[in-house]
Amino acid sequence: MVRVKSSKLIMGCLATLGLTAGIAVAQDDAEREAIAERLKPVGELCLQGEDCGTAMAASSGGGDTSSDGGSVDGEGIYNNVCMACHETGAAGAPVRGDEAGWSERTGKGFETLLSHAVNGFNAMPARGGNPNLSDAEVEAAVAYLVEPVMDVPELGGDTGASGDEEAAASGEEQAAADAEDSSSSEAQAATDGEDAASGEEQAAADGEGAASGDEPAHAGIDGEAIYNSVCMACHETGAAGAPVRGNAEQWSARLEQGIETLYDHSINGFNAMPAKGGNPSLSDDEVKAATDYLVEPVQ
Numbered sequence: 019m020v021r022v023k024s025s026k027l028i029m030g031c032l033a034t035l036g037l038t039a040g041i042a043v044a045q046d047d048a049e050r051e052a053i054a055e056r057l058k059p060v061g062e063l064c065l066q067g068e069d070c071g072t073a074m075a076a077s078s079g080g081g082d083t084s085s086d087g088g089s090v091d092g093e094g095i096y097n098n099v100c101m102a103c104h105e106t107g108a109a110g111a112p113v114r115g116d117e118a119g120w121s122e123r124t125g126k127g128f129e130t131l132l133s134h135a136v137n138g139f140n141a142m143p144a145r146g147g148n149p150n151l152s153d154a155e156v157e158a159a160v161a162y163l164v165e166p167v168m169d170v171p172e173l174g175g176d177t178g179a180s181g182d183e184e185a186a187a188s189g190e191e192q193a194a195a196d197a198e199d200s201s202s203s204e205a206q207a208a209t210d211g212e213d214a215a216s217g218e219e220q221a222a223a224d225g226e227g228a229a230s231g232d233e234p235a236h237a238g239i240d241g242e243a244i245y246n247s248v249c250m251a252c253h254e255t256g257a258a259g260a261p262v263r264g265n266a267e268q269w270s271a272r273l274e275q276g277i278e279t280l281y282d283h284s285i286n287g288f289n290a291m292p293a294k295g296g297n298p299s300l301s302d303d304e305v306k307a308a309t310d311y312l313v314e315p316v317q
Contacts, residue, residue: 092158099146100159102248102296109141109258109290115166124168128160135160141258141290147251234306241307248295249308258290264315273316277309284309 096104096114103111112119123131135156138144145151146159154174161170245253245263252260261268272280284305287293294300295308 090154090158092162095151095155095159096162098247099148099151099251100163102251102292104163106292106296108292108296111142114163117167120164120167124164128164128168128171131164132157132160143251143255143257147255147257236303236307239304239307241311244300244304244308245311248297248300249312253312260291263312266316269313269316273313280309280313281306
């Protein structure tokens with residue numbers, strides 16, 4: 019009788035122990051998933067020749083596919099590649115939904131706009147600076163971009179140049195852009211003077227920072243991933259006059275102003291560059307980490 023009771027007591031203890039362990043494992047899994055979600059990279063690095071545009075768009079989640087050709091997430095691609103300029107108007111880009119800004123462009127037709135997006139036009143780099151995007155992905159993103167201001171045709175047509183008519187139309191637009199470029203040079207000269215004046219003050223601040231020897235708060239943030247997701251469209255192509263990563267000549271005058279000035283320009287915007295690269299959801303530390311990666315080859 020005593021042995022039977024003892025056996026039941028032991029079995030009960032084992033069952034309780036197993037249940038407790040199962041709950042602990044489940045809690046650990048939930049915590050790991052939460053941490054993984056928090057640490058998920060801002061973007062992804064794609065090598066030349068890889069077709070990772072669709073994967074990047076899918077990772078952004080959601081989005082209406084009614085204007086993007088069905089299976090291709092035009093909204094997701096737009097949010098990852100195009101919005102930095104087309105939500106802020108950086109480098110003269112027409113803002114999505116601004117009918118006045120799009121009126122002359124939409125008059126040229128969807129095929130011309132698509133050709134500009136695929137091949138590049140004025141300050142806009144080809145495929146928004148992401149050469150891994152397919153023609154279909156660019157087409158879906160353009161459809162989402164212009165949907166509020168024009169009727170979008172059925173997608174899936176030819177994305178190549180549309181011949182002599184398109185060349186003539188783009189020639190007129192290019193002439194207007196050249197005129198704008200020449201008028202902006204005077205404004206740029208004025209801002210360069212301001213940059214030079216702030217250089218001495220920034221040098222003193224940099225000296226204080228070096229003396230402290232403290233590791234910056236953004237030291238552990240993956241600046242490369244943020245750069246690839248937000249900054250590379252301009253800083254790999256030189257679009258809108260952006261200094262190209264690794265080009266020491268283009269960066270020399272800017273580096274003389276000090277890293278704190280570069281941080282400030284990145285966070286608050288400067289000339290054609292929008293604040294935080296057009297992504298207001300980035301924290302100041304994330305922007306600083308991306309800036310560190312951007313200037314690393316020329317420091």
